[in-house]
Amino acid sequence: MSAQDVEIEVIGSLSQIEAADWDACACPETATGGAPFDPFSTYRFLSALEQSGSVGTGTGWQPQYLLARSNGELIGVAPMYVKSNSQGEYIFDHNWAHAYENAGGRYYPKLQVAIPFTPATGRRLLVKADVKETAQSALIQGMVQLAANNELSSLHITFCTEEEKEAGAQMGLLSRTSQQFHWVNDEYGSFDAFLASMSSRKRKNIRKEREQANAFGGEVRVLTGAQIEPEHWDAFWQFYQDTGARKWGTPYLTRAFFDIVHETMRDDMYLILAERDGVPVAGALNFVGRETLYGRYWGCIENHPCLHFELCYYRAIDIAIERGLKRVEAGAQGEHKLARGYLPVTTHSLHWVGDKGFSEAIEQYLKAERSAIEQDIEVLTDYGPFKKANVQEHE
CATH class of the missing domain: 3.40.630.30 (Gcn5-related N-acetyltransferase (GNAT))
Structure with a gap:
């Protein structure tokens, strides 16, 4: 099976899919008992956002959940939204929006693959393990094609895993590094x-x-x-x-x-x-x-x-x-967390921009930003509260 053999579908509400079908992709580890690795990508969390009106009309987050099927079997899903602003994302692209619109373009709406209002790392390409690479590729191709077909400026996959970042970069998406402070047990x-x-x-x-x-x-x-x-x-x-x-x-x-x-x-x-x-x-x-x-x-x-x-x-x-x-993730930003035992770590996102010239400019910006963040993490870690031997163990 290849990505070309996968059918992509978009639904506007989780009520159009069974909870068990979504969670079979989002948190298959719960099938044998125990908590999901990521509680935020589960059907019940995303559904609570939708049912409560926290996302939907008038919120800036319009659900457009992405489904991938092979021979009728659901093999992958993604929490995708059409965004009319950049609020509640925590991976800031306001400067991109201003530059894009100053150049005469229309930055919004855009596509966002994320957990709304939740700056926590987790899988964004929710696929079954036995078809992971194919399903991931199909989802990414589907997202990009949807953005291009609808003449949307961009696609953003935020707080994804490092593995997803690598997979997306291999498919031509721009990768971005950001920083948070986590406590490690x-x-x-x-x-x-x-x-x-x-x-x-x-x-x-x-x-x-x-x-x-x-x-x-x-x-x-x-x-x-x-x-x-x-x-x-x-x-x-x-x-x-x-x-x-x-x-x-x-x-x-x-x-x-x-x-x-x-x-x-x-x-x-x-x-x-x-x-x-x-x-x-x-x-x-x-x-x-x-x-x-x-x-x-x-x-x-x-x-x-x-x-x-x-x-x-x-x-x-x-x-x-x-x-x-194993760890505590205490949300976005906050160098004040360092003195309290929370060390700097990298977080990842993926981006696609339809305009070639603007995409190339952002790519150069991301390279410089990545280097600056790496240096910042190194300096902050050195200033951390742990004895030097323990700092080395946490790195």
Whole structure:
């Protein structure tokens, strides 16, 4: 079988496909039990975005899910959207858009293969393992052809795996390197064991921050599964709105999203709440995969010293150590994470631009950007909080 033997189909809603069929491509590892590697590419997460109105008409994210079939069998899918802006992507191309439109072109709409509002690395070409190369090639060819046929400026596959980046680059797509800060579990038996790997000054700073945070006048509760009650989302919605208003002007997710994931994904979540006199005053929401804890949303209605660090970073490390998870991904940006044990790592994306001249200009830009990021990661890692021997072990 070759990519030419694969039929490509586009659907505008996940209601047009069975959950089991999508997940057979998105998370086949769950067939034998356990959590998916990536909770965000699952049917239930993407469906929650769609059902809640967080994506769709008026959001800038119009679903156009891509399906690949061979002899009637579904062998690959991709979460694809028509984008009318660059909001909620976290791989920034605003400068590309401005340059394209200043030159007389129309940058939007564009095609985006991504998990909306989710800067977490995972597979974007969701294919069955026994036909991986063929299905990946067919999906990429289908995406590019759809963009070209509809005279769209570009295609972007963001926060893909390194393996997908290599496959896409071999097919002529432009590859881009970005940077995040992740915590890596070096088989720590406890938080104190993690601290022991750090320099004395950084170790003392973290202990001081945790003491300050936990002196806010209340208690911190870590909830998962059935421990999460529907009313907890009322409090968390206030936190999320506050953060969304400050960062984006309007929160990306709707209130209904949290009600839906409460029903379908609460076993895949950790909700960390700081309560004072029984009233939640701050919270952080994490999703959990088979090997990784993903810090996603934070907010508060009261400001307390270091409480953000405690709920978002240190409690996440506690959970990862307790569950034996390999890493914590705490979201986009944030060099302040470095002092708290989160080291810089590369993330990857793929891009296709229809205009040849503009594509060549972007390719040159990406080469320079890639070199700068590699140097930045090297410098930041050297300035990391770990003892030198441990820095070398993490690299």
